[in-house]
Amino acid sequence: xxxxxxxxxxxxLKTGQSMTLQCAQDMxxxxxxxxxxxxxxxxxxxxxxxxxxxxxxxxxxxxYNVSRSTTEDxxxxxxxxxxxxxxxxxxxxxxxxGGSGGYTFGSGTRLTVV
Amino acid sequence: GNSVTQxxxxxxxxxxxxxxINCTYTATGYPSLFWYVQYPGEGLQxxxxxxxxxxxxxxxxxxxxxxxxxxxxxxxxGSVQVSDSAVYFxxxxxxxxxxxxxxxxxxxxxxxxx
Numbered sequence: 001x002x003x004x005x006x007x008x009x010x011x012x013l014k015t016g017q018s019m020t021l022q023c024a025q026d027m028x029x030x031x032x033x034x035x036x037x038x039x040x041x042x043x044x045x046x047x048x049x050x051x052x053x054x055x056x057x058x059x060x061x062x063x064y065n066v067s068r069s070t071t072e073d074x075x076x077x078x079x080x081x082x083x084x085x086x087x088x089x090x091x092x093x094x095x096x097x098g099g100s101g102g103y104t105f106g107s108g109t110r111l112t113v114v
Numbered sequence: 115g116n117s118v119t120q121x122x123x124x125x126x127x128x129x130x131x132x133x134x135i136n137c138t139y140t141a142t143g144y145p146s147l148f149w150y151v152q153y154p155g156e157g158l159q160x161x162x163x164x165x166x167x168x169x170x171x172x173x174x175x176x177x178x179x180x181x182x183x184x185x186x187x188x189x190x191x192g193s194v195q196v197s198d199s200a201v202y203f204x205x206x207x208x209x210x211x212x213x214x215x216x217x218x219x220x221x222x223x224x225x226x227x228x
Binding site: 006043059097106107 | 163214
């Protein structure tokens with residue numbers, strides 16, 4: 001049971017480069033989301049999706065794009081990396097938007113922008 | 115409002131000591147409540163959850179009871195081990211937001227010494 005798989009685990013980017021953080025889940029969860037974790041800021045929601053073809057912004061969406069072409073995958077794209085995007089990124093999924101089901105997190109991607 | 119407050123850390127205990135990490139929440143209604151654990155360099159793992167008042171979540175020797183009278187969900191373990199050293203987060207769904215966002219406490223670092 002793989003759960004939520006994130007790749008890569010570590011990445012170093014130069015300012016201005018673009019890249020895609022991958023997230024895949026095999027639990028048939030409708031709801032998927034991206035958080036960033038920063039010291040002193042806790043976890044902040046970047047984008048989320050309530051099903052294939054549906055995405056929406058969280059509290060810190062600027063500089064990031066997402067798409068949800070399948071139920072399983074929810075990639076996060078950094079369009080032009082900035083040092084302020086240095087963070088640890090977590091993908092999380094849940095059976096549905098509401099209800100009592102718990103959230104399953106991936107192991108994270110540690111991104112450094114130099 | 116919607117918030118989660120955890121006791122300040124770090125907490126340092128000797129092996130086999132009793133652990134309590136306090137968590138209180140504000141909410142209208144009765145949201146599901148979660149405890150997540152983050153081991154060094156890893157993602158967040160769901161430790162336990164409770165979906166309604168008076169429920170007790172338990173896992174790996176940890177317990178927490180959903181107490182609506184005191185709006186609390188304190189985490190306890192009778193005998194901690196060195197391997198329990200980690201950061202513990204209390205969390206709940208945002209509730210009044212339709213983003214599925216999780217609201218986390220600030221996290222409590224637990225260090226268990228042999």
